Amino acid sequence: MIVVKVGGAEGIDYGAVAKDAAALWKEGVRLLLVHGGSALTNRVAEALGHPPRFLTHPGGQVSRLTDKETLDIFLMVYCGLTNKRLVELLQKEGVNALGLSGVDGRLLEGRRKTAVKYVEDGKVKIHRGDYTGTVERVNRALLDLLLEAGYLPVITPPAISYEGEAINTDGDQVAALLATVYQAEALVYLSNVPGLLARYPDEASLVREIPVEKVEAPEYLALAQGRMKRKVMGAVEAVRGGVKRVVFADARVENPIRRALAGEGTVVR
Numbered sequence: 001m002i003v004v005k006v007g008g009a010e011g012i013d014y015g016a017v018a019k020d021a022a023a024l025w026k027e028g029v030r031l032l033l034v035h036g037g038s039a040l041t042n043r044v045a046e047a048l049g050h051p052p053r054f055l056t057h058p059g060g061q062v063s064r065l066t067d068k069e070t071l072d073i074f075l076m077v078y079c080g081l082t083n084k085r086l087v088e089l090l091q092k093e094g095v096n097a098l099g100l101s102g103v104d105g106r107l108l109e110g111r112r113k114t115a116v117k118y119v120e121d122g123k124v125k126i127h128r129g130d131y132t133g134t135v136e137r138v139n140r141a142l143l144d145l146l147l148e149a150g151y152l153p154v155i156t157p158p159a160i161s162y163e164g165e166a167i168n169t170d171g172d173q174v175a176a177l178l179a180t181v182y183q184a185e186a187l188v189y190l191s192n193v194p195g196l197l198a199r200y201p202d203e204a205s206l207v208r209e210i211p212v213e214k215v216e217a218p219e220y221l222a223l224a225q226g227r228m229k230r231k232v233m234g235a236v237e238a239v240r241g242g243v244k245r246v247v248f249a250d251a252r253v254e255n256p257i258r259r260a261l262a263g264e265g266t267v268v269r
């Protein structure tokens with residue numbers, strides 16, 4: 001199994017991703033696609049007069065404040081436009097892709113975090129009423145059913161809480177969890193950069209490899225900071241959990257998945 005997460009930043013060539021995924025699928029490679037949608041969500045939110053807001057947590061991570069209106073916009077962009085366009089591109093390539101969110105069939109279940117700690121003006125504050133959470137359980141039986149019947153699953157956040165509410169959840173974590181559940185040969189993160197950059201946005205500073213056992217070493221620790229921390233530590237956890245390798249790679253090129261599998265990008269193993 002190969003799990004591919006297509007990021008939602010500007011500049012991603014969805015056509016190239018779909019073409020590559022379809023070719024691999026037809027060769028008999030088992031795939032799960034997960035996608036994001038953050039940049040488009042920001043644009044639609046602005047256009048609808050409900051601009052995006054982000055919270056910086058005490059640990060330094062940043063997340064989207066997800067109130068009821070934001071969740072509605074999130075559903076429109078992730079489950080609507082982004083998911084259906086990707087499914088359409090795959091259908092054009094002759095693959096019977098099937099889009100589903102974590103809400104459908106309780107595919108991705110997690111705990112809703114109603115109170116979220118964040119830092120503002122140097123003080124720790126609490127935001128209540130958020131619709132966010134972390135996925136803890138995957139409905140693998142549902143995915144197996146689809147895979148056995150020949151459908152290529154195209155999966156998107158949100159997830160569903162144990163109480164049955166849609167919750168915004170991190171797509172990177174979803175992909176890592178799916179890869180771990182399937183003990184995937186590879187987990188590929190496609191984005192609008194060539195991989196993890198030591199000095200973002202300098203593309204010449206691409207880090208070629210992160211050996212899991214050395215992730216705490218000073219040269220790698222610098223990379224696992226701020227916005228990238230969650231991605232790097234998620235990759236390390238996936239490898240520790242049995243995924244053979246994680247590759248962060250470019251989705252602005254032809255054959256992005258094949259290139260990533262050939263080692264172009266940042267390889268964590």
Ligand SMILES: Nc1ncnc2c1ncn2[C@@H]1O[C@H](COP(=O)(O)OP(=O)(O)OP(=O)(O)O)[C@@H](O)[C@H]1O
Pocket residue numbers: 006007008009010035036037038039171172190191192193195196197198199200227228
């Ligand atoms: N050190 C770094 N190395 C590589 N990319 C970085 C770094 N720091 C910040 N970035 C940025 O992080 C972004 C990763 O975004 P990605 O495509 O994975 O989507 P996302 O914003 O995580 O959300 P979603 O998947 O929900 O749309 C890239 O657009 C990249 O520009």
